[in-house]
Amino acid sequence: MGTPILQVQNVNKRFGGLKALDDVNLTVMENTVHAIIGPNGAGKSTLLNTFVGRLIPDTGTVTFDGQSLIGRKPHEINQLGVSRVFQTPEIFEDLTVAENVMIPAFAKRDGAFRLHGWESMSREAEIRDRALACLEDVNMADRRAMLAKNLSRGDKRRLEMAMCLVQEPKLLLLDEPTAGMSRADTNNTIDLLKQIVAAKSITLAVIEHDMHVVFSLADRISVLAQGHVIVEDAPQHIKGNPKVQEAYLGGAHL
Numbered sequence: 001m002g003t004p005i006l007q008v009q010n011v012n013k014r015f016g017g018l019k020a021l022d023d024v025n026l027t028v029m030e031n032t033v034h035a036i037i038g039p040n041g042a043g044k045s046t047l048l049n050t051f052v053g054r055l056i057p058d059t060g061t062v063t064f065d066g067q068s069l070i071g072r073k074p075h076e077i078n079q080l081g082v083s084r085v086f087q088t089p090e091i092f093e094d095l096t097v098a099e100n101v102m103i104p105a106f107a108k109r110d111g112a113f114r115l116h117g118w119e120s121m122s123r124e125a126e127i128r129d130r131a132l133a134c135l136e137d138v139n140m141a142d143r144r145a146m147l148a149k150n151l152s153r154g155d156k157r158r159l160e161m162a163m164c165l166v167q168e169p170k171l172l173l174l175d176e177p178t179a180g181m182s183r184a185d186t187n188n189t190i191d192l193l194k195q196i197v198a199a200k201s202i203t204l205a206v207i208e209h210d211m212h213v214v215f216s217l218a219d220r221i222s223v224l225a226q227g228h229v230i231v232e233d234a235p236q237h238i239k240g241n242p243k244v245q246e247a248y249l250g251g252a253h254l
């Protein structure tokens, strides 16, 4: 058994009369890929939002690397080592690919973009090198001088991944990383994520509907249904689990 990096204990969240999260418990172990799956409206995005400071649970605890995340601002959580890749890439369309990756690198290092004099020059060179290394990690170094707005949809998502990786997160949260992708792009993304996991000391928590992606990547799977984790297990025990089959009845097929 490894070390837990993210622990969610007894988390509840109501939206009016709706119990979006119902006593959620979940443990993500360091250097693993943990998938969170479940039918539409199960509470996956709501849960993810409690990891990044976008939503405060009504009750319960969320602990990352030994520190409580409850009540912390998104940028503070980011500084602790949690990065999130969004479903719709949040990139700067009018900047080049390399500049897009340099911005979060500056932010991580300095907490701000204001730098002065010769110091900024040497730092900029170092940060440019780090940005290019991350673009190589996502196989996009050859597109570094392109304007981000001219990238394909798949490349925009890979760029956003580089923007996260340059911050050297301990935990990378991926919200449906292959949504809307062709099968070929999906398979490329699976390979890319496998490559990143193999090369870096990083933990991934992935929300994903595509079961091909989930079963290709995950070491462990938590299944949410109606706001509650009904099963947490290794992938080989998930498919045939009657509770999981029941939760998906009428929805996506395993």
Ligand SMILES: Nc1ncnc2c1ncn2[C@@H]1O[C@H](COP(=O)(O)OP(=O)(O)OP(=O)(O)O)[C@@H](O)[C@H]1O
Pocket (backbone or CB within 6 Å): 015, 018, 020, 038, 039, 040, 041, 042, 043, 044, 045, 046, 047
């Ligand atoms: N801000 C909000 N206010 C009211 N209800 C909300 C809010 N956010 C989510 N909900 C409701 O909470 C429930 C869980 O939503 P959530 O988006 O977390 O599910 P999900 O598992 O991510 O779904 P999907 O797979 O469709 O993205 C849904 O019934 C949703 O309508």
